[in-house]
Amino acid sequence: MKKTYTVSVFTENSIGMMNRVTIIFTRRHLNIDSITASESEVPGVFRYTIVLRTTKAQIEKVIGQLEKVIDVIKAFVHEENDIVHQEIALYKIRTETLTNGDVEKVIRKHHARVLTVDSQFMVIEKTGHVEETQLLFEKLRPYGVLEFARSGRVAVTKPMKELSAYLEEI
Amino acid sequence: MTTKTTGAQAVMKSLVAEQVDTIFGYPGGAIMPIYDALYDYEDTIKHILVRHEQGATHAAQGYARTSGKTGVVFATSGPGATNLITGLADAMIDSTPLVCITGQVDSKLLGTDAFQETDVVGISMPITKWNTQVTRVEDIPAAIAKAFYIAKSGRPGPVLIDITKDAQFGEMEFQYEKCTTIRSYRPKPKLNKTLLEEAAILINKAKKPYLLIGQGIMLSNAEQELLNFVEKSGIPVASTLLGLGAFPNHHPLYAGYLGMHGDYAANIKTNECDVLVAIGMRFDDRVTGDVSRYAKQAKVIHVDIDAAELNKIINADVGIHADAKEALTLLTELVHQKEHSTWLQEFRDLKKVEVETLQKSTDEAFNDEIKMDEVIKMLSEITNGEAVVVTDVGQHQMLTARYYEYNKTKSNITSGGLGTMGFALPAAIGAKFGAPKKTVIAIIGDGGFQMTLQELGTILQSEVNIKIVILNNRFLGMVRQWQQMFFEKRYSFTNMVSPNFIALAQAYSISAKKVEYREELKESLLKMLNHKGSFLLEVMVAKEENVFPMITTGASVSEVRLN
Numbered sequence: 158m159k160k161t162y163t164v165s166v167f168t169e170n171s172i173g174m175m176n177r178v179t180i181i182f183t184r185r186h187l188n189i190d191s192i193t194a195s196e197s198e199v200p201g202v203f204r205y206t207i208v209l210r211t212t213k214a215q216i217e218k219v220i221g222q223l224e225k226v227i228d229v230i231k232a233f234v235h236e237e238n239d240i241v242h243q244e245i246a247l248y249k250i251r252t253e254t255l256t257n258g259d260v261e262k263v264i265r266k267h268h269a270r271v272l273t274v275d276s277q278f279m280v281i282e283k284t285g286h287v288e289e290t291q292l293l294f295e296k297l298r299p300y301g302v303l304e305f306a307r308s309g310r311v312a313v314t315k316p317m318k319e320l321s322a323y324l325e326e327i
Numbered sequence: 328m329t330t331k332t333t334g335a336q337a338v339m340k341s342l343v344a345e346q347v348d349t350i351f352g353y354p355g356g357a358i359m360p361i362y363d364a365l366y367d368y369e370d371t372i373k374h375i376l377v378r379h380e381q382g383a384t385h386a387a388q389g390y391a392r393t394s395g396k397t398g399v400v401f402a403t404s405g406p407g408a409t410n411l412i413t414g415l416a417d418a419m420i421d422s423t424p425l426v427c428i429t430g431q432v433d434s435k436l437l438g439t440d441a442f443q444e445t446d447v448v449g450i451s452m453p454i455t456k457w458n459t460q461v462t463r464v465e466d467i468p469a470a471i472a473k474a475f476y477i478a479k480s481g482r483p484g485p486v487l488i489d490i491t492k493d494a495q496f497g498e499m500e501f502q503y504e505k506c507t508t509i510r511s512y513r514p515k516p517k518l519n520k521t522l523l524e525e526a527a528i529l530i531n532k533a534k535k536p537y538l539l540i541g542q543g544i545m546l547s548n549a550e551q552e553l554l555n556f557v558e559k560s561g562i563p564v565a566s567t568l569l570g571l572g573a574f575p576n577h578h579p580l581y582a583g584y585l586g587m588h589g590d591y592a593a594n595i596k597t598n599e600c601d602v603l604v605a606i607g608m609r610f611d612d613r614v615t616g617d618v619s620r621y622a623k624q625a626k627v628i629h630v631d632i633d634a635a636e637l638n639k640i641i642n643a644d645v646g647i648h649a650d651a652k653e654a655l656t657l658l659t660e661l662v663h664q665k666e667h668s669t670w671l672q673e674f675r676d677l678k679k680v681e682v683e684t685l686q687k688s689t690d691e692a693f694n695d696e697i698k699m700d701e702v703i704k705m706l707s708e709i710t711n712g713e714a715v716v717v718t719d720v721g722q723h724q725m726l727t728a729r730y731y732e733y734n735k736t737k738s739n740i741t742s743g744g745l746g747t748m749g750f751a752l753p754a755a756i757g758a759k760f761g762a763p764k765k766t767v768i769a770i771i772g773d774g775g776f777q778m779t780l781q782e783l784g785t786i787l788q789s790e791v792n793i794k795i796v797i798l799n800n801r802f803l804g805m806v807r808q809w810q811q812m813f814f815e816k817r818y819s820f821t822n823m824v825s826p827n828f829i830a831l832a833q834a835y836s837i838s839a840k841k842v843e844y845r846e847e848l849k850e851s852l853l854k855m856l857n858h859k860g861s862f863l864l865e866v867m868v869a870k871e872e873n874v875f876p877m878i879t880t881g882a883s884v885s886e887v888r889l890n
Contacts, residue, residue: 169511172460173448180453221635227457227477230511 161190162216163235163242163312166205167197169228178205178229181222187211191244191287191309202230206242208310235314242312246290247272248281248297249304255279260300267293278303332501334464334494335360338428339368341471344503347399349373349390349760351383355403356443358430360495362401375760375789378781380407382753384414384485385779388423389757392740393715393765395548397478398757400427405443408489409450413747415485416454420744421569422546424483426474434462434491448489456484464497468504476506481514482633483546516632516648523654526628526645527661529602535670536562537600537625539585539614542569542743543607543632549652550574550736553606556655561665563674565593567608569743572733576712582674586614587878588725591887592677594878597622598885599673606630607651610640611744620883630654684889685875696869697845699723699798702852703730706768706796709852714766715740715758719751719775722804725874727770737762749778755793756785766794766856773799773825783835786861794855795837795863797828800870808873832863839863 168174175194182189190208197204211219216234223232252274254260264271269283283293290307332340338361342350350372354362365374377383380402387398398418402411408429418425432441448460457477461470467490474486530536544553550573557564557574563582564574574581583590585597594616597603603625608614615621618640629636629643630651637646647654689698703726706714712732717740718724724741733739740758742750755769776797786793807821832839838858842851842865855862876887 173452176449176452184453218635218639221639225633225635227509227512 159210159212161208161210161237163237163240163310164205164207164209164216164220164223164232165235165312165314166207166223166232167230168203168205169230170196170201170203171228174203174228177226178207178223181219181226182207182209185215185219187215187219193309193311206310206312233314235312239316240312240314242286242310243284244287244290244308244310245282245284246293246305246307248283248294248302249278250281250297250300250302252277252279254300257300260297263293263296267296269293331498333360333364334467334490334497334499335364337464337467337499337501338471338490338495339364339372340501341468341503342399343368343371344505345397345471345475347372349375350399350401351375351377351386351390351757352401353377353380353383353403353407354401355407355430357404357432357492358401358407358428358495360492361428361430361490373760374401375756375785377753378784379779380410381413381749382779382782382785384411384418384425384427385747385750385753386757386760386785387425388414388418388421389717389740389754390761391423391425392761393737393758394761395737396761397424397426397475400425402427403430403443404432404447405445407443408445408447411487412450412454413745415451415487417742417745417747417750418485419454419456421742422483422542423485424478425485426471426478427485427487429487429489430495431460431489431491433493435493437462437491447487451487454485455487458487458489460489460491461494462491464494464499467494467499468502469506472504472506473509476509477512481512515650516634518649518653518657519647520657522645522647523657524661526604526647527658529626529628529645530560530562530604530658531663533602534667535600536560536602536604536667537582537596538562538564539567539603539605539608540564540570540573541567541606541608542573543651544570544573545736547607547632547651549607549655552652552655552659556659556662559659559664560662561667562604563596563667563671565590567611567614567743568728568741569739570608571728571739572736575734576732577734580671583678584728586611587616588729588874588876589887590678590729591681591876591889592674594876594884594887595677596674598624598883600625602626602628604628604630606655607632609633609636612640615640615884616878616886617881617883620885681876681889688875688890689872693869693872695845697842697848697866698872699800699868700726700730702796702798702848702866702868703727703770705849706852707731709849709856710766710768714738714768715762717741717751717755717758717767717769719769719771720746720748721772721775722800722808722872722874723770723772723798725805738765748775751775752779752795753782753785755795756782756789756791759791759793767792768794768796770796770798772804773797773801773823774803776828777825780831783832783837786837787835790860792860794861796855797863797865798868799825799828799865800868800872801825802870804872805874807871811871811873812879828863828865837861837863839865841865841867843867
């Protein structure tokens with residue numbers, strides 16, 4: 158049965174690392190729903206958070222293959238209940254739409270915040286799960302969204318033990 | 328005053344530091360500085376000039392497999408590098424340690440579509456154990472040290488280093504430090520004693536234990552440990568294609584060759600044993616047949632140095648991430664001395680059925696014509712199963728695996744996982760450089776031979792002594808067999824018109840002979856083996872011989888067919 162899995166991969170910072178990680182998925186015809194990568198709390202060690210839908214058997218094999226990549230330090234897979242995750246979305250809308258009181262209500266209701274206001278446009282930020290950022294997008298769309306950008310998922314695990322223990326070793 | 332070393336010289340010095348004695352390669356624009364540096368090492372390093380870069384990779388594979396060392400390849404950028412791809416993929420799937428060094432255009436030209444520029448690091452990423460591009464001269468020694476460490480340690484594999492021309496021309500103060508550890512890479516698993524104890528309990532209780540071995544035995548130099556274990560536990564041993572040679576085939580506990588064209592007993596007994604012990608093998612689909620009906624009745628113990636192989640295809644009741652040598656040593660201490668004579672007799676009974684059935688059907692079908700398997704049997708007998716036998720891919724490969732009695736380790740060189748036609752001729756050349764004292768025989772079909780026959784030029788120039796047996800059935804035999812069995816005999820493009828192989832060999836100053844009649848087969852094989860220098864023997868064999876036993880696609884190992 159297919160489920161959503163979140164994969165955390167810790168790697169060295171070497172050229173082509175993103176490619177080395179993603180070809181493991183490509184080869185197995187697995188489509189990645191989202192991927193984020195940036196430096197972890199350990200300088201020089203990068204953390205990839207990859208979200209995809211697949212089966213448990215397949216994802217466990219993928220983890221094995223990821224760990225075989227020389228510059229991969231460690232890979233973990235988590236089910237939705239094992240992690241706390243978040244995404245960030247930015248929405249650019251025309252400043253003048255704010256004169257319509259409804260937009261303010263929408264922003265309030267969704268606990269979004271205004272990052273910047275220009276004479277022409279304003280940028281709203283919303284963090285949350287993908288359904289939440291998507292919902293805000295749907296609500297703002299009638300007023301005209303000039304630009305919309307969403308990060309992939311970032312996640313931390315609920316049982317932190319294995320991760321921190323491993324990173325300490327490095 | 329310290330003398331400066333160029334990047335190209337640093338490559339050579341690093342290779343010397345890694346005790347490299349043989350390189351297979353082909354020069355070209357982007358690797359010219361390295362070839363220039365190589366010119367000064369003529370006395371210490373043998374460079375074998377191949378005729379195509381694919382040949383260099385296969386030769387390096389042959390060298391690595393017979394010598395147990397890492398094969399080294401040089402090639403230039405662009406087409407030189409892309410020609411390595413088949414060999415890299417082959418070495419990757421068959422766990423063969425290679426270090427391939429490619430020249431690359433000047434770093435300032437990267438990404439500009441410069442002449443002979445290709446993204447070889449990108450292309451080879453999925454088919455190398457590790458690869459890297461070096462653009463700074465000072466990074467060369469460390470990259471090479473890392474490459475050799477990665478290629479040979481853990482589960483071996485091919486590594487590629489792409490060095491830009493400016494890095495080759497640059498200057499540095501040379502210092503070499505061997506690589507012994509990489510923090511993100513743990514090639515040597517810690518032996519888990521508890522798991523081995525669990526395995527030993529299962530083995531000691533077993534009534535019908537069965538051991539499957541793969542190339543991992545040879546890669547960890549565990550041949551003696553295997554023998555000790557088998558002789559103490561009394562467990563019959565079957566081998567995968569690449570495992571052949573790890574256990575002497577004349578041993579009474581040798582149960583045969585596994586897989587699609589493996590032995591009747593070896594396959595059937597997989598589904599009758601009560602404990603299945605697999606060491607240094609990866610349950611390839613050609614070994615397992617239908618996995619959903621594979622060894623379901625048995626408790627499975629799987630030992631492999633590659634953790635990702637455990638539970639990849641077959642779920643193990645006891646999965647042991649370990650080096651075969653270490654695991655076997657401890658396991659031997661833990662198991663009881665036993666004999667399983669009734670169980671062994673069952674193997675022998677099936678063997679008898681197999682021999683009689685096969686003999687009868689082939690005798691009826693091909694009375695006068697020479698059959699491939701009789702050539703192999705005769706060759707095995709004459710050489711006492713002690714030659715290094717290099718095979719290509721197809722019917723002759725399966726028949727050699729079945730009928731050559733491999734009694735020496737590292738004596739079976741073939742393209743297993745990738746099934747690369749054209750592998751054998753260059754691999755045999757390399758195998759001879761890796762084992763100069765051994766007789767090296769390449770057994771090749773008429774199709775595969777024509778894929779890399781340009782390497783006859785390498786034989787001529789390097790004066791290497793290999794014996795080439797072409798089993799010519801005027802067909803791409805294995806594909807034809809499938810067409811016969813599964814495509815209603817629609818022989819779509821499998822008939823092969825070949826050149827005069829004898830004249831071809833002679834054009835390269837290689838002695839050659841064609842055999843058409845059974846009466847002249849033995850004397851011709853002897854003539855070939857006794858000949859000083861390389862020899863090509865073309866044997867005209869029956870056109871439509873089929874390889875049996877056979878497990879057809881989707882069938883279970885217990886459904887292995889004899890005709």
